[in-house]
Amino acid sequence: MPENASLTDFQGDGGQDEMVAAYRHDAHKMNGQPHDYAPETFAGVPVNQTVPHGADGDASALSRPNGKPEQTMENHETLYRLSLIEGESRYDPEEFTRNGVESAVRDLLTKNDPETMHRAWLESGVVSAFNESVYYPYTSLKYHTLLVAALLDNYRDGHEFADLLLVVDRAGEIVPHRTVYAGDDFALRIDESAGGRPSARLGSRPWRSWASAWKRLTAHPLDAAHDKYDMVLDANLRRIGAWSTALQYIEDFREAFDR
Known part of the structure; x- marks a missing residue:
């Protein structure tokens, strides 16, 4: 499928729902296969398909620089993520056995209801x-x-990137496809309307703007003035540009310093 696939093109390709495809589009990255050589199916379902409306490219620009990628960490050429908390790989040979990972990935990718898939990814x-x-x-x-998924769902509704906001919701408030982080204390979503919630505009174009958006929130979900853990988390979030890195850092921080 061409890189600039339209929604009509995509729906004609087997009739697969575009939101389901968004959650399956990078399946190859969980087994270390290059996109060009990745299989078109996994466990009987279509995977590794192009996401319409340019949502994948825009989401990539939120976390990675444009242009030809270059190795940024010596001696780390693995599909497993490095933790900002520990500075070490998240790979644990006891936790991430081949069968265990394959089973978890299979369960994640073979669901057919897009809202169920969204919850599963969260x-x-x-x-x-x-x-x-x-x-x-x-x-x-x-x-x-x-x-x-959040960008695609907004684009499907006719919103442009410049219309979008980072919105802070209460814990437990999940907006299908648009919630991008769900924690015990608050949730975050990408949406065109804040509905009275604290928010900040993403900007005119996608770039590594997490710190900028976080600083501009009309109200913050962290008690950085009185809670030492929130103070540290907030200070570090103000230094991170990449969106996927920042969202993962919130999850890792809460897990590492569970109170």
């Missing part, structure tokens, strides 16, 4: 272990995929 711990590019090992495949 809750998945296994997919958090993978980066979205071996050249940028601190990025997160999990949050790249959720960003792709």
Whole structure:
């Protein structure tokens, strides 16, 4: 399928729902296969297809620089993500056995209901272990995929990138496809309307603008003035540009310093 596939082209390709395809589009990155040589199916379902409306490219630009990628970390050419908390690979040979990972990935990718898939990606711990590019090992495949889905769902409704906001919701408030982070204290979504919630515009074009958007939120979900853990988390989030890295950092931080 061509890189600039339209929605009509995509729906004509076997009639697969474009939102389901968004959650399956980078399946090859979980087994280390280049996109050009990746299989078109996994466990009997279509995978590794082009996402319409340019949502994949825009989500990539939120976390990675444009142009030809270059290795940014010596001696780390693996599909497993490096942690900003520990500075080490998230690969654990006891946790990530071949059969265990394959089973988890199969369960993640073979669902057919797009809203169920969205929930599964939000809750998945296994997919958090993978980066979205071996050249940028601190990025997160999990949050790249959720960003792709959020952008695609907005684009399908006729919104342009410049219309979009980072919105802070209460914990437990999940907006199908648009929630990109769901934690115990708050949730984050990409949407055209904030509905009265704290928010910040993404900007006129996709770039590594996480820190800029986080700083411009009309109200913050962290108590950085009184809570030392929130203070550290907030300070570090103000230094991270890549969106998938920042969202994964929130998840990792909460897991590492569970209170």
